[in-house]
Amino acid sequence: MTDDLLVLDGLTVTYHTKQGPVRAVDGASFAVPRGQVVGLVGESGCGKTTVARAVMGVMPNAAEVGGGPVLFEGRDLIRLAERERRALRWKEIAFIPQTAMSALDPVQRVGRQIEEVLVERGGRSRAQARARAEELFGLVGIDARRLDDYPHQFSGGMKQRASIAIALALDPKLVLADEPVTALDVIVQRQVLDLLKALQARLNLSVVLVTHDISVVAYACDRVVVMYAGRVVESGEVAEVLERPRHPYTMGLTNAFPDLERAGGELVPIEGNPPNLLHPPKGCRFAERCPFAQPRCEQAEPPLATDAAGHASACWRSDEAPALRPLAAEAATWRR
Numbered sequence: 001m002t003d004d005l006l007v008l009d010g011l012t013v014t015y016h017t018k019q020g021p022v023r024a025v026d027g028a029s030f031a032v033p034r035g036q037v038v039g040l041v042g043e044s045g046c047g048k049t050t051v052a053r054a055v056m057g058v059m060p061n062a063a064e065v066g067g068g069p070v071l072f073e074g075r076d077l078i079r080l081a082e083r084e085r086r087a088l089r090w091k092e093i094a095f096i097p098q099t100a101m102s103a104l105d106p107v108q109r110v111g112r113q114i115e116e117v118l119v120e121r122g123g124r125s126r127a128q129a130r131a132r133a134e135e136l137f138g139l140v141g142i143d144a145r146r147l148d149d150y151p152h153q154f155s156g157g158m159k160q161r162a163s164i165a166i167a168l169a170l171d172p173k174l175v176l177a178d179e180p181v182t183a184l185d186v187i188v189q190r191q192v193l194d195l196l197k198a199l200q201a202r203l204n205l206s207v208v209l210v211t212h213d214i215s216v217v218a219y220a221c222d223r224v225v226v227m228y229a230g231r232v233v234e235s236g237e238v239a240e241v242l243e244r245p246r247h248p249y250t251m252g253l254t255n256a257f258p259d260l261e262r263a264g265g266e267l268v269p270i271e272g273n274p275p276n277l278l279h280p281p282k283g284c285r286f287a288e289r290c291p292f293a294q295p296r297c298e299q300a301e302p303p304l305a306t307d308a309a310g311h312a313s314a315c316w317r318s319d320e321a322p323a324l325r326p327l328a329a330e331a332a333t334w335r336r
C-alpha cells in the first residue's frame with residue numbers, strides 16, 4: 001500500500017471572468033505518495049498551475065475553489081481557515097515558481113532573501129538564518145560566498161537553484177514546482193532536474209513537478225498525471241503510462257517532444273488547440289483533435305477508469321489502446 005501525503009479528490013476551480021465562469025479545473029483527482037515525484041503534464045491552459053495554486057492556497061480573488069477534499073496528511077486544505085493554511089505554507093508545502101524572477105527580488109542580495117524566509121516565516125534568529133542559508137547553498141551546489149550576490153549576477157540555472165534553496169529553507173514535506181526548468185536550455189534543464197531528484201531522494205520529499213513537456217516527466221518523475229482542458233485524462237506510474245499510454249492525448253504528447261537524453265526521432269505535433277473553457281464540449285474534451293474519435297465520443301464524457309495496477313484513463317476506447325498505439329506513432333494519423 002502506498003502512503004499518500006496528498007490526495008486530491010474531485011477538486012474544482014472556477015475563475016469568474018467578465019465573459020462568464022471558466023471551470024479551469026474540473027474534478028481533478030490524483031494522489032501524491034510520500035517520497036515520490038509526480039509529474040503534472042499537459043499543454044498550456046490545461047489547468048496545471050491552477051491545481052498547484054489551489055493546493056498551495058494562493059488564488060486570485062475571482063477564483064472559486066470547490067469540490068475536494070484535498071487531503072494533506074488527512075487535513076482538507078480547501079476547508080482550512082486562512083490562519084491554518086498560512087501555518088502550512090512554506091513550512092509543510094513550498095512552491096518553486098516557473099521563473100526564478102518571480103521568486104527572487106532583483107534589488108536584494110540572494111542570501112538576504114533566503115534569510116528573510118527563515119526569519120519571517122520560520123522564526124529563526126538572524127545568526128541561525130545565515131548559517132542555514134549557507135547550508136542551503138551547499139545543498140543546491142552554489143558556493144556560499146555567492147550569498148552576497150544580486151540575482152542578476154547569477155546564471156539562469158543558478159537562479160533556479162537559489163529558488164529551490166528558498167523552497168527547501170523550512171524543511172517542507174511537499175514541494176510544488178511549476179515549470180521549474182522551462183526557461184532553461186536542455187543541458188541546464190537536466191542539471192536542475194538532477195539536483196531536484198537528488199534532494200528529493202535525500203530529504204524524502206514529495207514533489208509535484210508541473211510541466212508541459214512529457215520528456216521532463218520521463219526524465220524525472222515516478223508517477224504522472226496528464227491533464228487536458230481542466231480534467232485528468234490519464235494517470236499512473238511513469239514507466240507504465242509512457243510505455244503503454246491508454247489515452248490518445250497522452251499518445252500524442254509522447255510524439256510531440258524530443259527525448260531529454262537523446263535527440264532524433266520525428267516530432268509530431270498535436271494539431272489544433274484545447275477547447276475554450278467558457279463553453280466546454282459536452283462529450284470528450286479531446287474529441288475535436290483526436291484521430292480516433294467516434295460519434296459516441298461527442299455525446300458523453302468518458303469517466304476516469306482505474307485498473308487494478310492504478311493506471312487510470314478517461315477514454316471510451318481505452319480497451320483498444322494496444323491497437324491504437326502503433327497508429328498514434330505515425331505522423332500521418334495526426335495530419336488533418
Ligand SMILES: Nc1ncnc2c1ncn2[C@@H]1O[C@H](COP(=O)(O)OP(=O)(O)O)[C@@H](O)[C@H]1O
Binds near residue numbers: 022043047
Ligand atoms: N486569473 C485568471 N483569471 C481567469 N482565467 C484564468 C486565470 N488564470 C488562469 N485562467 C484560465 O484557466 C485555465 C487554466 O490555466 P492554468 O492553470 O494557468 O493552465 P496551465 O498552467 O496548464 O497552463 C486557462 O483557460 C486560463 O486561461
Ligand code: SF4
Binds near residue numbers: 249
Ligand atoms: S473518448 Fe474518443 S475522442 Fe476522447 S480520447 Fe477517447 S477516442 Fe478520442
Ligand SMILES: [Mg+2]
Binds near residue numbers: 045048049050
Ligand atoms: Mg502554468
